[in-house]
Amino acid sequence: MISTSVKTTGNHYHIRTGKNILENELRDALSDHATDQLFLLVDQNVAKYHQDYINHSLRGITSNIKQFIIPEGESSKSISQYSNTLDFLLTNGIRRNIPLIVFGGGVTGDLGGFVAATALRGIPLIHVPTTLLAMVDSAIGGKTGVNHATGKNLIGSFYQPSAVISDIHFLNTLPDNEWVNGLSEILKYGAIHNDQIFEDSKIFLKGKPSDQDSDKLISLIDKCVKVKAEIVGKDELESGIRAYLNFGHTFAHALEKAADFHQISHGEAVFLGMLAAEKLSLSTGGTLKTNPLHAFRDLYKYRVPQEALSLDDLMGSMYADKKRTGANLTFVLLNKWQEPIVKTVEERELITSSWSVVFDEIERNRI
Ligand code: ADP
Ligand code: ZN
8 A cells, every 4th residue: 555645725635545455544534533424425337346345345434324326427527416416415414524435436526526525515525536547637636526518627616535545456347448548647647747657657558457567556556646646735726837737638628529528538638639749849849859658559549530620620629728818828838758838839830730640640540
């Protein structure tokens, strides 16, 4: 088990990563709370595969448990699911000191975090991320929220958990595409902060990490957690360097939108977005040696149809993004690998030509 501590304003907690650690770490996390009652939110698929493991881990702690299943998929990050979940807590007598434990990926985590932030103006929250992406990214940093018809993540708040328990036991049942989703964010930390992450990520090159790779996987997840925790610790409310975590994401968001969030996963879009950002970094004065992302390109297979991706649409949606300030686009680029910088790019044609690597890559690895 590896532990990383996170300091935030008015809060201090640990992110623990290991294998088969759920029972011990829950016991430890719950010892801080003066109640024997618990509420659980559990992703539908996590309940399907891991209900016995969850029950077993809690058996010696308390039997006073109420559980609510969250349907799988992005559509659960909605006001209506938020409302249903609050109904569940409030009609079952939630109180200020009763912890909410959230088991699932980014969807359940973001929804559950927002519910915890707002029920009774805030109840204790414990995250148990069950996808690779949630372990390295969404469960860390305190962003919570749901989507709105006009865009993703438009309703929410910053709310820190009292503990995060990442037990790779859950990853045994993770679907293939979810591994790639997590990998892209892992490689992002390699690009912006820690070169060693590229080397460590080679465990993914031979397919899903095997049991023999467990220790390496745990150490890699923790390295990513440390990068994110450090950045978020310096910039909890996203006013400065937290932007570095968006490396590749300006391009990625445009791609996801163009493909209507269906034919391309977030991970695929982020991988392509990082290739485009590398090209833009080079054309705006960065000095980047060999691209370490290329070692991983064969793990990505694209099924997004050509028609979904017109350069005009992609450019249009970039310029329409809510994060834009002024007339020009701002990107997280690299001076060098592991040396991110926020740059405003005035030359539209440099951005346009960065998209060419995305089109080439999709052509190269099309299903
Ligand atoms: P992400 O974590 O990638 O943001 P989700 O929360 O939507 O996304 O989770 C992705 C999918 O994986 C969902 O269908 C969810 O039900 C499923 N899932 C989550 N954790 C596990 C797991 N440990 N085993 C199998 N499926 C899982
Ligand atoms: Zn991302």
